[in-house]
Amino acid sequence: MSNRKLRMGMIGGGKDAFIGAIHRIAANMDGQIELVCGALSMHADVAQESGKMLFLAPDRIYNTYDEMFKAEAQKPADERMDFVTIVTPNFAHFAPAMQALENGFNVVVEKPVTFTLEEAQQLKAKVEETGLMLLLTHTYAGYPMVKEAKQLVKSGALGKVRKIYVEYIQGWLSRLSEREGNAQASWRTDPTKSGKSGCMGDIGTHAAHLAEYISGLKITELNASLNIVVDGRMLDDDGAVLLRFEEGATGTLIASQVAAGEENALKIRVYGENGSLEWAQMEPNTLIVKWLDKPAEILRAGSGYTDRLSSYATHNCRTPGGHPEGYLEAFGNLYRNFALTLSAKIEGREPKAEWLDFPSIDDGIRGMAFINNVVASNQSNEKWTKYTI
Amino acid sequence: MSNRKLRMGMIGGGKDAFIGAIHRIAANMDGQIELVCGALSMHADVAQESGKMLFLAPDRIYNTYDEMFKAEAQKPADERMDFVTIVTPNFAHFAPAMQALENGFNVVVEKPVTFTLEEAQQLKAKVEETGLMLLLTHTYAGYPMVKEAKQLVKSGALGKVRKIYVEYIQGWLSRLSEREGNAQASWRTDPTKSGKSGCMGDIGTHAAHLAEYISGLKITELNASLNIVVDGRMLDDDGAVLLRFEEGATGTLIASQVAAGEENALKIRVYGENGSLEWAQMEPNTLIVKWLDKPAEILRAGSGYTDRLSSYATHNCRTPGGHPEGYLEAFGNLYRNFALTLSAKIEGREPKAEWLDFPSIDDGIRGMAFINNVVASNQSNEKWTKYTI
């Protein structure tokens, strides 16, 4: 039980921005966090109007994050924001994140964590130097049945992991939407804003994170092939990667944004010696566990057989079985665990293990390294590229 | 765009209460509402502790709703709560709802709206007299694809409605849990707290509401058979009803709380001359539309083909297709539409048609009448009982 709500500021996420609105819903949901200030847009008029729409106090609607950090840092401790959420395009993550940490603010940042791996490493150094907290919003790691999947692998019930298939398939870039006024498409396909990879940076990183998170195994080698399917596009909009993991497991990672008719089809299957698990983001409350020698089981979030579900799954549910929770709740779980941990830290309490299970800067570094390695492998004629950081 | 957040009070919903927590998440979600006060429990200590956990100002943690209404009514207009949410057991809905209205507060109330039909009718009179607003939380009417289903029927695409099958199947009362310390089970199976029906009052009313809401047809006759399946229980825990609707449609309503292994399986199918629709609460983002003469279609919440989805569906989505929204978002939609309408009213703006589409006192009266008629039919040896109010 916390003593007070945590105070959040936001950089980016002005009106019409997609992911900023999602972050606010996720942060609002559990009543543990209040948005107190923001530098919501590079454009002063948008920043002001957006702040007003969000009912911010007029003097805490800032026009730049620079201004925001300075002003907030000078506020008394019982008023000052506790953390800042950065929801700008990729190229604009690093500078405000560094400045936040330097000014004593904890950080929530969208993935990929930075524009380059080098920036991510500098950020890690700064996090360690300051002792502040950083949440990287790999949303899919917030789903209760993803937590369950991780714990199930960890328990050894499936036996040694042999195969990992992960795929993330979307269709929204099937046309050259970046030339048709789609703001999302525009920056995400622009190498100066998005980074050196499009599809793999945007969604391949989620898939890779999920595979490593659930299996507990790190990628050691990869064999990637990226494609620009839509003529005129500047970055990969599709690709596939053969994977080798620690301990001899192998797998595949498929990502596409030109798979016409697909929505947001992230799915993972992990096979061990004795059984396997399957989880699909679009039916997130179900974890199918198949066994070599007995009938498959359907594990359900929020279900009554709490002895069969790990504490990590139950901690991350808000409702009983059959009351579907979704993407926003998964996102909310990231915020909730971050907030529980941060409040505990502020108030000198010990955080629970379940609260600490949120993605942070190390996951960010894996993500940036994944992008680097995939791009390098794609450019190589060698079949296998060692995964390096 | 509203000028300010709406201020909410809450009656009931202290710590450990199930539905109160759900209401708060739903109200928090969109950042349009803030909880400012509460009379959260009949027990002063619980009320105080719960208020503290929710970060209420100490002077707005009340021990009784009586006290709350008095104190809040005296506050200045820019501080006073705008509406009160009543999440007590059924028998304790009516008194605070009446008192709220009498003191000038809008009302959000759990279903069934009151303990008896007579109370519901008095409440309706009071709503009309005061001109205040009432939201009845028939959650399932808040799902975007339920909205879509209603609009699809209304469009005439399916032709004249012939059949309606609705079922609501749970298993959580498969044992005599009310004697094993399950608080939810305890009051819901107690006729002095729940009303004259158990299963039909608790979940049959949801099913009946959904059927009438989507089809636009009212039940005119029914043939009900209720059961007490678990020995020692005082109210029906299971039942089935044959239905006749306006305009010649017929149907069935099945409800059970002793269907071992089921979670919260609310499902509806509506058949017209040319095609049909199917929606299941546990996969809520999908509406299956089957046609007599062409392939079935899968309509998806949040999808890109916005020309095929009604404005009622799109208005009630927060995310693009494939980012599953669930029960809490459906609940949030009730609050959001209520809040949008209330803010518009307060600020003298015209509400949109989509905002006005939330359940209110008339739905509450239908619910109470449904309970009365089902119980009467169950007691009768006549096959068909006319549905009366």
Add this chain to the structure above:
Amino acid sequence: MSNRKLRMGMIGGGKDAFIGAIHRIAANMDGQIELVCGALSMHADVAQESGKMLFLAPDRIYNTYDEMFKAEAQKPADERMDFVTIVTPNFAHFAPAMQALENGFNVVVEKPVTFTLEEAQQLKAKVEETGLMLLLTHTYAGYPMVKEAKQLVKSGALGKVRKIYVEYIQGWLSRLSEREGNAQASWRTDPTKSGKSGCMGDIGTHAAHLAEYISGLKITELNASLNIVVDGRMLDDDGAVLLRFEEGATGTLIASQVAAGEENALKIRVYGENGSLEWAQMEPNTLIVKWLDKPAEILRAGSGYTDRLSSYATHNCRTPGGHPEGYLEAFGNLYRNFALTLSAKIEGREPKAEWLDFPSIDDGIRGMAFINNVVASNQSNEKWTKYTI
């Protein structure tokens, strides 16, 4: 291991007939039966042409069943047909079935077994008198996972049965097809050919059979409401029945042939004290078993965990898991079990218990009684009608 193929004759089932062709596929499938003769149509030219298409010997293509029985009865034992399959419309089952038995031929007959209950009872007497075998083709009882469901209930694993929901929903009579030259629709909606019920006779009987077969419980009372939904139709094309079973179980049976967009949606759910099962004909290789206190299980036909599947399920599979078997194989199982038993009888071997598990005249009598009772209940204003034979 049989010594020889069994020899089959057929009455009805000429070219363009639907169910005759299905019977032949089912009989052919396992190579244990050969079609040797037929009286395939009332029309001599159709009978002749159909026989030729089926490669029958010209002298065994008969123009009437009368002629066929006489001729076949005079053939030597090693040539004479062993059994006759009757696939004429309902009104023309009884006479050939009686004549077959009187001439010493075993019988396979489509359901409903006769036109009236009285005929069914006479047929039963004749079966008992002659000691010959009769197979009633309640196809759905031939599916391996239906066998599994029956054995699972019998094992007691689910506990005492409380609820049975069965539904059989089709859409093919959504229009007045009987006036549009649809031969199937024509006789099935004609009371002089089909019997006193349309939908309930045609598919309601399948649903009732499945419920009693799986649960092992007989219907004791019913509360039926039948409808003629399509104007101009002469028999019910839709209906619903509330059911009471032996040992206190209750249930519902829904049947419709005017549910636009539905194909052949037969589905059953059986709930016991500890768990439940769900089987749907359109995904027949899966039996979902849900438990009150542990995760649901997916039992699959042909799967490797043969210790978990009953011998009745495994006996009725031809392929390993994941090679879907369907309607024709289920139909083939009826023929196979009938043939295995008949061969054993002929050759003086003891049939296995699994072979004997095929529907016969007693099921036929239950079917005819079901029709009678449903029609009587529909005509009554009393809520409940005792199920009588």
Add this chain to the structure above:
Amino acid sequence: MSNRKLRMGMIGGGKDAFIGAIHRIAANMDGQIELVCGALSMHADVAQESGKMLFLAPDRIYNTYDEMFKAEAQKPADERMDFVTIVTPNFAHFAPAMQALENGFNVVVEKPVTFTLEEAQQLKAKVEETGLMLLLTHTYAGYPMVKEAKQLVKSGALGKVRKIYVEYIQGWLSRLSEREGNAQASWRTDPTKSGKSGCMGDIGTHAAHLAEYISGLKITELNASLNIVVDGRMLDDDGAVLLRFEEGATGTLIASQVAAGEENALKIRVYGENGSLEWAQMEPNTLIVKWLDKPAEILRAGSGYTDRLSSYATHNCRTPGGHPEGYLEAFGNLYRNFALTLSAKIEGREPKAEWLDFPSIDDGIRGMAFINNVVASNQSNEKWTKYTI
């Protein structure tokens, strides 16, 4: 309408053999083919006993195929077998197939068609030289909705094909079953009997065939990685291949036989510019078609909207929608189309286009080339290997 049944002989497929029994069911099903002779085992006693169980005439139960070809070739035309089915292990396909052709018999042969590509090419030359027919039993090409998928791509409705994902995942070799007396496992993992690849030869070839069959595009380059997952195994039991197709399409092929808990999970997805299709062998009567700009559609085998289904789909169905057909019917379709074509040829009639759509020697050559190329790519450090024949 044929004049007579076709006469089939069989090589291999003695009692306890898996695939021989499947072939017989498939051939029997439609009553167009009769099994008249066989050389059913290398072991004379098994050959004799198996022939007896299948009710073969004693003088047509042969101990060797050599003997069978000689004896049958000398029979009069109205008695002699028309074609021979070869269901021996891979290494024993070529010799009997050549001998059959040389003796004037048409051939049905299991895939992979031969042991080496060179043999396949010789066989092709012999087929062309003799003008006889050969059916290669790529079963999955027999499913009606696979036919529909092919026609849908061909129609251009999906636009230019961009992506093809195909996967074939089984778990039955998760343990070293070949050392535990599993006869199937034993020869399929033995390079002297199975060929140079295990998993890719056994099931990868099916997946590759399906991809090329449906898309109409040939593989041009591949990047393969094969694994021996289970210690002690001699051939690959797992692998993944990145694919490049004609006309710029790319894709992935995943195959595994060590995916614990999987049955026979063959699935394909094909993405075009405007939409995509998805088909899974374990739910074979459904073809999901997703569109970029409108709701996804569910196309169903046997459905009433015959204007939307191609003649290739409807020709390959035996039952109306909702009466599931499965693996055996798909297999039966291969035999049926082969038999219809062969009868037409024998009787001097023109075969229909739909009948001619069965896999033959060219598919066999593609299959052998696929194996060669995958194995070559796996051994290479170059990322991409040109697909050569």
